[in-house]
């Protein structure tokens with residue numbers, strides 16, 4: 001996989017945006033499955049959803065009060081009936097009549113206005129209006145949605161609001177995309193699991209738990225492949241364990257230029273084609289992406305901040321696209337609290353940032369790509385485009401929210 005030369009750019013690195021585009025272009029849609037509505041949250045709709053009803057399905061009162069004719073508002077009105085939510089009026093109202101009506105109850109024929117109960121006085125079966133209503137206080141049949149309307153588009157992620165819409169159209173079962181299964185494989189001879197004794201020279205495996213939780217929080221299935229030793233055979237074995245039961249494997253570590261960085265060569269030996277290797281981004285320059293019929297592999301450099309940021313900015317959009325979902329992170333565009341200077345500006349920079357209560361964006365103290373603690377107190381990832389040497393206080397920056 002010596003294709004750094006082919007990556008373009010003066011440094012031989014692929015521009016970040018081009019790398020993301022190349023990676024996304026490799027995505028293929030996964031299949032679909034049907035899930036009960038109550039299990040649909042977090043999933044991605046396989047197709048559009050059409051409403052089978054008008055919403056609301058009938059003209060209804062928006063208030064507790066009296067349904068009447070606007071023309072009669074100035075005169076005392078006789079209370080002809082009471083209409084409760086869930087019941088149909090037994091008849092319409094005529095001139096000089098009104099109906100006591102509850103919020104959500106169907107409007108009787110003939111009524112065009114509802115007077116709030118607070119603005120009326122009822123005595124001996126007669127109602128006088130104390131304050132004429134400013135609005136009709138009626139929800140008209142079909143004013144929100146018409147039967148036959150597409151209420152949700154295929155590819156939409158299902159959250160609580162979409163669940164409500166699905167419930168409203170009677171979708172007790174929903175066709176969704178299969179979740180991609182992401183195999184998480186942290187590499188490194190120095191790694192011990194967080195619960196294990198740590199002998200001299202060893203460090204705790206933070207990328208494994210972090211990537212697993214990122215994958216699950218993003219709505220993917222995650223499968224832990226265990227710590228992989230820095231030996232070609234161990235990397236090969238992890239790939240074989242992953243084959244057939246994962247769609248995407250995310251290796252952390254072992255993709256740089258060190259003597260024990262065997263991931264690229266093993267991938268090549270196993271028949272994977274490299275699509276991206278070496279990207280003009282900081283942190284994360286050694287980023288590797290390779291594919292082999294329906295199996296995709298990311299090699300993320302092992303520094304915890306690199307894996308954190310690259311998962312959010314590269315792995316996650318790719319895995320979303322496997323489900324037909326276009327990942328659109330929430331990006332806050334905010335003025336910088338203080339000026340920011342960079343020594344080198346040849347790469348796109350991702351920096352941990354906080355958004356203050358005053359709305360200003362502030363880069364956090366950050367000692368480089370091992371300093372994951374900086375992200376534990378950050379609101380998001382500030383994006384500094386390549387070519388930017390200095391940003392003045394007050395200049396607008398984009399921060400991808402990752403809380």
Ligand code: AMP
Nearest residue numbers: 186188205206207208253254301302303
């Ligand atoms: P590598 O990309 O393998 O050269 O690793 C870069 C740096 O990240 C080294 O300092 C590693 O010790 C560290 N590192 C690699 N994998 C992990 C991990 N799973 N958890 C924490 N640190 C790691």
Ligand code: MG
Nearest residue numbers: 188253254302
């Ligand atoms: Mg390593």
